[in-house]
Amino acid sequence: MKKVVLIVVGIILLLCAISVTSLYLLVNSALKVEKNNMEIPVFEEYEIPSYKAKIFGKNIKVKIKDNINKDKIGNYKITYELNFIFKTKKVVHVKVVDKENPVIELSGEEEVNACPNKSYTEDGYKAIDNYDGELTDKVSVDKKDGKIVYSIKDSSGNETIKERIINYKDETKPTIKLNGGSTIVYNLGGHYKENGYSATDNCNGTLTSKVKVEGSVNTKKAGSYKIKYTVSDDANNITTVTRTVVVRNTKAASGNNDKGVIYLTFDDGPHATYTKKILDVLKKYNVKATFFVTCSGPDSLIVREHKEGHTVALHTASHNYKTVYSSVDNYFKDLNKVSDRVYRLTGVRSKVIRFPGGSSNTISRNYSPGIMSTLSIEVVNRGYNYFDWNITSGDAGSTTSAKGVFNNVKNGLSKSRGNVVLMHDIKPYTANAIEDIVQYGLKNGYEFRALTYETRPTRHGINN
Numbered sequence: 001m002k003k004v005v006l007i008v009v010g011i012i013l014l015l016c017a018i019s020v021t022s023l024y025l026l027v028n029s030a031l032k033v034e035k036n037n038m039e040i041p042v043f044e045e046y047e048i049p050s051y052k053a054k055i056f057g058k059n060i061k062v063k064i065k066d067n068i069n070k071d072k073i074g075n076y077k078i079t080y081e082l083n084f085i086f087k088t089k090k091v092v093h094v095k096v097v098d099k100e101n102p103v104i105e106l107s108g109e110e111e112v113n114a115c116p117n118k119s120y121t122e123d124g125y126k127a128i129d130n131y132d133g134e135l136t137d138k139v140s141v142d143k144k145d146g147k148i149v150y151s152i153k154d155s156s157g158n159e160t161i162k163e164r165i166i167n168y169k170d171e172t173k174p175t176i177k178l179n180g181g182s183t184i185v186y187n188l189g190g191h192y193k194e195n196g197y198s199a200t201d202n203c204n205g206t207l208t209s210k211v212k213v214e215g216s217v218n219t220k221k222a223g224s225y226k227i228k229y230t231v232s233d234d235a236n237n238i239t240t241v242t243r244t245v246v247v248r249n250t251k252a253a254s255g256n257n258d259k260g261v262i263y264l265t266f267d268d269g270p271h272a273t274y275t276k277k278i279l280d281v282l283k284k285y286n287v288k289a290t291f292f293v294t295c296s297g298p299d300s301l302i303v304r305e306h307k308e309g310h311t312v313a314l315h316t317a318s319h320n321y322k323t324v325y326s327s328v329d330n331y332f333k334d335l336n337k338v339s340d341r342v343y344r345l346t347g348v349r350s351k352v353i354r355f356p357g358g359s360s361n362t363i364s365r366n367y368s369p370g371i372m373s374t375l376s377i378e379v380v381n382r383g384y385n386y387f388d389w390n391i392t393s394g395d396a397g398s399t400t401s402a403k404g405v406f407n408n409v410k411n412g413l414s415k416s417r418g419n420v421v422l423m424h425d426i427k428p429y430t431a432n433a434i435e436d437i438v439q440y441g442l443k444n445g446y447e448f449r450a451l452t453y454e455t456r457p458t459r460h461g462i463n464n
């Protein structure tokens with residue numbers, strides 16, 4: 001009997017144990033979490049893993065706890081706790097991590113030139129990390145093979161490398177500065193003295209003592225002289241500058257055999273209508289004049305001027321101040337153009353010239369300071385005779401009637417000198433005044449002549 005009781009109790013206890021164990025297992029397996037581990041980027045918002053907790057088809061309440069600080073990298077936990085007769089827990093291990101690389105910012109260019117004889121001077125850099133903040137102090141800077149390599153690691157081991165390429169070469173020419181400028185004017189017989197110069201270079205610094213000076217000046221002979229200054233830096237960049245030294249004869253030309261002569265001079269033509277009209281009048285009275293022509297107007301009138309015994313002289317091709325006075329070379333280029341035209345039409349290489357605006361013009365200052373000082377000598381050196389005037393008809397300015405032109409000329413005439421009259425054969429009132437002028441001259445005992453190369457020139461003072 002006792003045995004039977006014991007067996008029955010044993011069976012009951014066993015059944016109880018089985019029930020309790022089953023219940024425990026049931027509760028324990030009722031809690032399911034989506035994952036066991038997760039990583040979240042530092043500073044970012046996150047969601048905790050989802051879970052399920054059902055027993056006998058019913059949702060059971062779960063307590064969730066976590067100690068995450070998303071702003072600080074480290075290891076954290078999320079705990080899910082279910083309490084249904086038994087307690088059961090699930091833990092998710094969380095890592096807050098920094099996977100972002102630091103940023104290196106270079107000041108200056110990423111490819112720079114440096115002087116071969118100097119080391120590169122750092123233009124500066126900055127390193128910033130999303131988590132560690134400013135890391136500039138910790139940047140390692142390596143120089144190798146014409147490169148500078150900047151590298152930085154943040155506290156999580158994220159590394160950034162940046163390079164700057166350094167070209168050790170000097171491609172900049174030295175600079176030579178001439179004291180007193182590029183044109184210097186001396187009077188004949190003056191004492192020539194070098195005005196001085198300085199030379200500097202981006203890599204070599206001062207190079208003045210290395211400047212080579214070539215050329216010489218003879219102040220006993222009027223003309224223009226070139227002095228050449230040359231300097232090279234260590235990289236063989238060569239700079240040459242030239243100074244023009246003008247030695248000018250200030251004494252007026254001699255000869256005084258044209259008292260009471262009128263030289264009618266017409267600039268800026270020919271003009272299809274007005275030049276023709278003027279030529280007709282001159283022909284009628286057998287009076288000779290001088291035409292300072294440009295490259296405008298009909299060829300036939302230049303041919304006619306020449307055929308009828310007038311002097312065809314040169315005024316420049318373009319008569320454009322900005323062009324002709326931009327440089328000595330450009331002046332002669334322009335002059336040669338009109339010289340070629342006249343030569344083609346007349347077979348004569350004219351050596352009689354007039355500067356646009358006259359030799360006393362100041363407008364050339366706007367384009368080349370000092371150019372008239374050079375040109376007035378240089379044209380003579382090249383075999384030209386240049387003429388200004390001593391009577392202006394006013395036809396390029398405020399005088400706009402034939403009567404006005406006539407009066408200006410008449411009032412300027414003098415028997416005690418040669419009279420060089422400035423007129424323009426591109427103006428209607430000049431064409432209309434010419435007969436009165438010729439008649440007045442002839443009536444009053446003046447003689448009309450054309451200018452020639454040999455004529456004693458009437459010249460103004462140089463103002464530029």
Ligand SMILES: [Zn+2]
Pocket residue numbers: 267268315319356357
């Ligand atoms: Zn002119």
